[in-house]
Every structure is written in structure tokens, then in C-alpha cells.
Amino acid sequence: MQTNNQPLSVTGKLWQLRPADERHIWSITQSHSLPEIVARLLVGRGIITETVSGYLTPTLRDLLPDPSSLLDMDKAVDRVLCALDKKEKIVVYGDYDVDGATASSLLRRYFHDIGHPIGLYIPDRIEEGYGANSQALEQLHTQGTNLILMVDCGTTSFEPLSHAHSLGLDVIVLDHHSAEAALPQAVAVINPNRLDQDLPTPETTHSVNMRHLCAAGVAFLFLVGVQRALRQKGWFQTTPEPNLLNYLDLVALGTVCDVMPLTGLNRAIVSQGLKVFKKRGNLGLATLADVASVSEAISAYHLGFVLGPRINAGGRVGQADLGSRLLSTSDSLEAQKIAKSLHDYNVQRQEIEKQVLEESIELIESKNLDKNPILLVGNDGWHPGVIGIVASRLKERYNRPACVVAFDNDVGKGSGRSIYGVEMGASMHVAVHLGLLEKGGGHAMAAGFTVNRLQFDAFYDFLNDHLGKQIETVTPILKLDGYLSLAGATTELLKSMQKLEPYGNGNSTPRFAFSQVTIPFSKVVGANHLSCQLQDPTGKRIKAIAFRAKNTPLGDLLEGASKIPVDIAGTIRLDSWNGQEQVSLTIEDARSTIP
Numbered sequence: 161m162q163t164n165n166q167p168l169s170v171t172g173k174l175w176q177l178r179p180a181d182e183r184h185i186w187s188i189t190q191s192h193s194l195p196e197i198v199a200r201l202l203v204g205r206g207i208i209t210e211t212v213s214g215y216l217t218p219t220l221r222d223l224l225p226d227p228s229s230l231l232d233m234d235k236a237v238d239r240v241l242c243a244l245d246k247k248e249k250i251v252v253y254g255d256y257d258v259d260g261a262t263a264s265s266l267l268r269r270y271f272h273d274i275g276h277p278i279g280l281y282i283p284d285r286i287e288e289g290y291g292a293n294s295q296a297l298e299q300l301h302t303q304g305t306n307l308i309l310m311v312d313c314g315t316t317s318f319e320p321l322s323h324a325h326s327l328g329l330d331v332i333v334l335d336h337h338s339a340e341a342a343l344p345q346a347v348a349v350i351n352p353n354r355l356d357q358d359l360p361t362p363e364t365t366h367s368v369n370m371r372h373l374c375a376a377g378v379a380f381l382f383l384v385g386v387q388r389a390l391r392q393k394g395w396f397q398t399t400p401e402p403n404l405l406n407y408l409d410l411v412a413l414g415t416v417c418d419v420m421p422l423t424g425l426n427r428a429i430v431s432q433g434l435k436v437f438k439k440r441g442n443l444g445l446a447t448l449a450d451v452a453s454v455s456e457a458i459s460a461y462h463l464g465f466v467l468g469p470r471i472n473a474g475g476r477v478g479q480a481d482l483g484s485r486l487l488s489t490s491d492s493l494e495a496q497k498i499a500k501s502l503h504d505y506n507v508q509r510q511e512i513e514k515q516v517l518e519e520s521i522e523l524i525e526s527k528n529l530d531k532n533p534i535l536l537v538g539n540d541g542w543h544p545g546v547i548g549i550v551a552s553r554l555k556e557r558y559n560r561p562a563c564v565v566a567f568d569n570d571v572g573k574g575s576g577r578s579i580y581g582v583e584m585g586a587s588m589h590v591a592v593h594l595g596l597l598e599k600g601g602g603h604a605m606a607a608g609f610t611v612n613r614l615q616f617d618a619f620y621d622f623l624n625d626h627l628g629k630q631i632e633t634v635t636p637i638l639k640l641d642g643y644l645s646l647a648g649a650t651t652e653l654l655k656s657m658q659k660l661e662p663y664g665n666g667n668s669t670p671r672f673a674f675s676q677v678t679i680p681f682s683k684v685v686g687a688n689h690l691s692c693q694l695q696d697p698t699g700k701r702i703k704a705i706a707f708r709a710k711n712t713p714l715g716d717l718l719e720g721a722s723k724i725p726v727d728i729a730g731t732i733r734l735d736s737w738n739g740q741e742q743v744s745l746t747i748e749d750a751r752s753t754i755p
Contacts, residue, residue: 167751169638169729169749169750169751170713170714170717170750170751170752171636171713171714171749172559172636173559173636173637173638174635174636174637174638175637175638175640175673175729175749175751176637176638176639176640177639177640177641177642178205178640178641179203179204180200180203180204181203184199184203184208184209185199185200185203186199187208187209188202188203188207188208188209188212191209191212192209192212192213194212194659195656197642197657198656198659198660200641200642201641201657201660201670202215202660204641205660205667215427216659216660217431218424218427218428218431219428219432220425220428220429220432222428223424223425223428224381224384224428225370225381225425227381227382227384227388228385229359229370230350230351230357230370230381231349231356231357232348232349233348233350233381233382233385234385235347235348236347236348236382236385237382237385238389239307239330239332239347239348240307240332240386241386241389241390241393243306244274244276244390244395246306247276248306248307249278249279249303249304249305249306249307250276250278250279250305250306250307250308250309251279251280251281251300251305251308251309252264252267252268252278252279252280252308252309252311253281253282253283253292253297253300253308253309253310253311253313253314254280254282254310254311254312254313254484255282255283255290255291255311255312255313255375255475256284256285256474256475256476256481256483257312257417257418257472257475258413258414258417258418258468258471258472259312259374259375259376259417259418260282260311260312260313260375260475260484261282261414261471261474261475261483261484261486261487262376262410262411262413262414262487263311263312263334263374263375263376263414264280264282264311264484264488265410265444265483265484265485265486265487265488266376266379266380266383266407266410266411267309267311267379267383268280268484268488269407269410269487269488270383270386270402270404273400273402274390274395274399274402278309279300279305280481280484280488281296281300281481282475282481283296283480284480285475285476285480285544285545286544286545289573290313290608291313291314291316291317292310292314292317292320292321292324293320294319294320294323297320297321297323297324297327297329297331298323298327300329301324301327301328301329305329306329306330307329307330307331307332308324308329308330308331308332309332310331310332310333310334310335310346311334311375311378311379312335312336312337312374312375313333313337314331314333314334314344314349315335315337315338315339315340315343315344315349315351315354315601316337316339316340316589316599316601317344318342318344318345320344321333321344321345321346322344322345324345325345325346330346330347331346331347332346332347332348332350333346333348333349333350333351334350334351334375334378334379334382335349335350335351335375335378336351336373336374336375336378336603337351337585337602337603338585338586338589338601338603339351339353339354339355340589341355350378350382351378352370352371352373352378353371353603359371369421369423369424369425370425372420372421372423372424372425372426372666373425373426374411374414374415374420375414375418376410376411376413376414376415376418377414377415377420377425377429379411380404380407380408380411380429383407387401387402387404405432405436406436406441407436408429408432408433408436409433409434409436409437409441409442410433410442410445410487411429411433412430412432412433412436412437412460412463413433413445413463413467413471415429415430415433416430416460416463416464416468416662416664417463417468417471417472419464419605419664419665420664420665420666421664421666422460422662422663422664422665422666422667423666423667427662427667430460430662430664431662434458434460434463434662438457442487443489443490443491443492443495444486444487444488444489444498445467445486445487447486447492447495447496447499448467448470448471448486448499448502448503449462449466449467450499451470451496451499451500451502451503452466452467452470452503454467456736459661459662459663460661460663461663464664469506470499470502470503470505470506471486471487471502472509473502473506473508473509474502474505475545476505476509476546477505477509477512477543477545477546478501478502478505479501482498482501482502482505483502485498486498486499486502509545509546509549512543513546513549513550513553514687516542516543516546516547516550516564517550517553517554519539519542520539520550520554520564521554521557523537524537524554524558530558532624532628533560533561533627533628533631533632534560534561534562534563534620534623534624534627534628534631535554535555535558535560535561535562535563536563536564536565536616536620536623537554537563538564538565538566538567538574538611538616539565539567540567540568541566541567542564542566544566544573544575547564547566547573547574548564548575548577548606548608550564551563551564551575551576551577552577553708554577555577555578555579556708557712559579559636560579561576561577561578561579561582561623561627561631562576562577563576563577563607563609563623564576565611567613570612571598571610571611571612571613572610572611572612572613572616573609573610574600574608574610574611575607575608576588576602576606576607576609577605578604578605578606578607578627579631579634579636580605580634581630581634582627582630582631582634583604583630584602584604584605584606584627585601585602585603585604585606585607586604587623587627588600588601588602588607588608588609589601590622590626591609591622591623591626592609594622595615596611596615596618596622597609597610597615597619598610598611598612638748638749639671640671640672640673640729641670642672642673643672643673643674643675644672644732645674645696645700646674646694646695646702647696647700649672649702649732649743650743651734651741651742651743653732654732654733654734654743655734657670670731670732671729671730671731671748672729672730672731672732673727673728673729674694674696674727674728674729674730674745675727675753676696676697676725676726676727676753677694677695677696677721677725677726677727677728678694678695678721678723678724678725678726679692679693679694679695679718679719679722679726680695680722681693682718682719682722684710687708688708688709688710688711688715689705689706689707689708689709689710690705690706690709690710690715690718690719690747691703691704691705692705692706692718692747694728694745702743702744702745703735703744704728704730704744704745704746704747705744705745705746705747706718706746706747706748707746709747714747714749714750717750717752718747721750724752724753725753726751726752726753727750727751727752727753728747728749728750729747729748729749729750730745730747730748730749731745731746731748732744732745732746733745733746
């Protein structure tokens, strides 16, 4: 398919420049004394003169909503104050991913700081699976727990929460996943994505949109409500009042790692959270950064691609509660021990992931599954802790939604990742109602589910039909911020663009295209990455890398471009080594210049 005579790239995407009205660019340049390239990038992201300041310097003072605007918030706060008055036993029950770890550790740190320590329960991914389970809740009740704070799960846990209610165990749900019309039995279900939650729709990227909060963000709003009520009650006359801003490093980590849009409130959270992170006040985070050999200034990149995967590794292939315990501890020896364990588990996770990915690709290509609009593969013996990552890798490789299932006898635990414009989480609810899944849920871009082997083929037919119709209306687009020459990719340009950070979902790192470049040198580094030298017709060269590109259409095109020019698209970054700074390029896509 072609549009405006532009060819699709080697990954099947159409390259499209972000719209940039020259009048707005000029206005921003003049009124805010910004470089023209920064103004152009801002306009391409929908920012106008009036919203520039709020975008470049977002503050919680301007963007933090009233917690009471969320349904059930006041009921939840009242129940917590009652528990504090009666000195009841409270336990936080969290998911095993980074969002669950940050949300649960955030609550634990806060309640410790106000003089009422609370317990922790993180279910095992393999033995218990995602979300609440009746056996765990009954065990906590038997141990004397009066109140459960359930984070990053619980919105669709109907049977377990009904069982907890029958036991007299109170539960407050703090979640953000897709909800159904019915809600579970609980004291409160605080979830900005409840179907009955009425929230204003933002008109600009600067607007507050609580629907984009991760679980740690919802938990933070909950603590704002709790702190306000405690202050009114006079609690802090005898107990030091915590500074809630000091917990924003955790909220930022959860927001980035759960791939929430970095706009509006989330942008303020991450911007402020990175400042808090740099103070190294959270012992566990600081220790993990040291173990991971992070020597440069922490950015959203480090949260999402260096620290996040290590915290996740405990829940994937190690011990589920390690991430939350690391982020909660004030013991340096414990922090060192857990951080080292998570680092080692991450190495193990990478090896397992590589094997499952290779087997998945072999299944797809031997059965021609890549001809279908959706990818679904499953096998016995696959580790359920890596199927989400493998689904993400398959989505990137084949540019379509992908689901991966790990079977244990006839029960398969699955994980899916989608592309923009294709709603995956809601489709899992439909499949549950049709009897194709035992359970399932998630949000637009990611989902988890349990499928019986006998329903596997019928579920695949459902996905191809249900989601395939959405894909027919979606043209894969790669948004570009502009075209650059290799000589134009300078350290000065990168430093001027730092004003737009933090980068992430909804505020992507500026992406540029480079026309008519050759690749005189390339080699495989790591498992399957391609390290390259790009050269333009003037002889100017720049270092580049294409991650996981070996034996892919992108890698094949790059390796064949030693003499035949190609167009390259990617992001530039500043590398520091031995006091020297140089620009390098991360290649995301390429297209042939030959029709």
C-alpha cells in the first residue's frame, strides 16, 4: 500500500511527518525565547503558545485533582481512618509487576512513616496467577488481617472478593485496569476507568486525565486523600507529617514502566519524580541503580529499560515480592542482597525469554500465522513469567497484536500486547462472556488471560474476527519529527531538545529520518543487535544500533546497505565516554530508496 507516493518501510509502516504550523512555531519561538527546533517539536506534539509553560514545567500544584473526584475515595479514606483509630491490621495485596511493586511499596512506606506499619502480600505468578485469589485472602484473614488494600488488581476479582466479604474481611481496591459494568463486593473500588466514573475529557495534552493513571498514581491520589483527612483529624500534632512529594520517585517508576501516557498529570508526576530520584532518598532504588551500573543522570529511559526490567524479574522468574520489598526497605544490607538477586534474575529472564521467542517465531513461520491479522502461539513448558515480553517482541517484529500462551497440562496462561488503535483488554472481557476464556482482562495495549487447551483454536478464531476488524481500519504509522542530515545531528541539538523530557508513551523521544545513507560497516553485538556506521554522500559518519534486528527484514536491509543507499528512521542520543560526548542513533525503521 502507498500513500502520497510514499513507500511503506521494511517493517510495513508509513512514515508521516508531524504537522507543524509555521505560525505557531514562530509564535512560540518569539514569546518563549526557544530555539526553532524546540518550538517545532512542541507544535508537532499539539502544544500551542498558551500551553508551552505548563508543558515544559508541569507542576502538581496546577494538575493534581481533588482525590474525592474519584468514586468511593471518601468511603475508602473513612475506612482507613477507622482502621488507624482501632489499630487494626492492614495488609497491602499487590500485583507482581513494577506497577504493583511501586504501588504496594508506596503504601507501605507511607503507613510506616505515619506510625502504623502494614503487611505485604504479593501472589506468585506461577502458583497463584494474576489478581486476588480466595485462598490467599482466607489465609490473611486467619492471620488476623482486618483490612486489605488491593493495588493494581481486584477490579474484576468477583469471586475472591465475595469470599473475603463473607469472611468479614474488608477490601479497598486501588486499580486502573478496564472495568465491567458490575463491580466486586468491596468497601471501595477506586478506579478512574470504572464505567460509572464521570471524568472530564481533556482537550489538550496539558489537561488532567486520571484515566491514564497507573495503579501507583491511583495509590498516590489515595494517600493525598488520607493525608488530608489525617491533617483535619489532628493526627500530625504528635506524628511528623510526611512530605508526599518524596514518594514521587516510586510513582514515576510505576508510570513509566506501565507505559502510561506522559502527558498532563503523568508528565508532572514523572518530571517531579525524577528530581526526587536524583536525591537518592529511596535506598532500594539507589542500590539497584548502583548494581545496574547506572552512572549517568537518571532519566525516564533508565526507569523503563534498566531498573524496571530488574524489578519485574522477581515476579517473572524469581520471588514475587522482591521488587516491593526492595522499594520499601531501609536496611542497606537487605537492599544490597535483594538488588543483586533481582539483577541475577534479570539475566536468567533474558535467557529464558530468548528461547521462548525463538520457538514462537519458529511456530509462527512454520504455520504461516503471520498471514493472520493477530498472532497467537502457545506451547507446553514455556515459562509464564516471560510470555508478556515475548508477546511484545512478536508485536514489534510482525507489527500486529500478539498473544503468547504457556500451557501446563490443559490450562494455558496467556499474555497479549496490542498496537495503537486496537483495543485488546476489552476483547478479553468479551471472550470470557462467550466462554472462550476462563478469565481475562487488561487495558487497551496489554492483556492477560487463562485459556483451556480445548478452547485455544476457537479463541484464536475469535481474536482474528473481533480484533481483525479493528486492524482493517488501522494503517501503521511511524511519526517523524523531521528530516536531518548526519551533520545536523549534533550535541547542541540534543541538549536543546532536553527541554522536552521526560520522554515516553504520549511524549515520544523525537524521531528523525536520514535520507540516502549507506552502511559501510555493521556487526552483530549481544544476542542479535546490529551495531552500524552510517555514512552520507559527504562522507559524514555516525554510530548507530538496531536492537534485536538480526535475521529480521530490518536487519537484512541494513546489512545489504553497504553500497545501496537507504532511508533510516530513529532517535538520537548523547553518549558520554571518558569525558567525551558524541551523538549516536538508535535505528527503529528503514526503507529502500529503490522503487
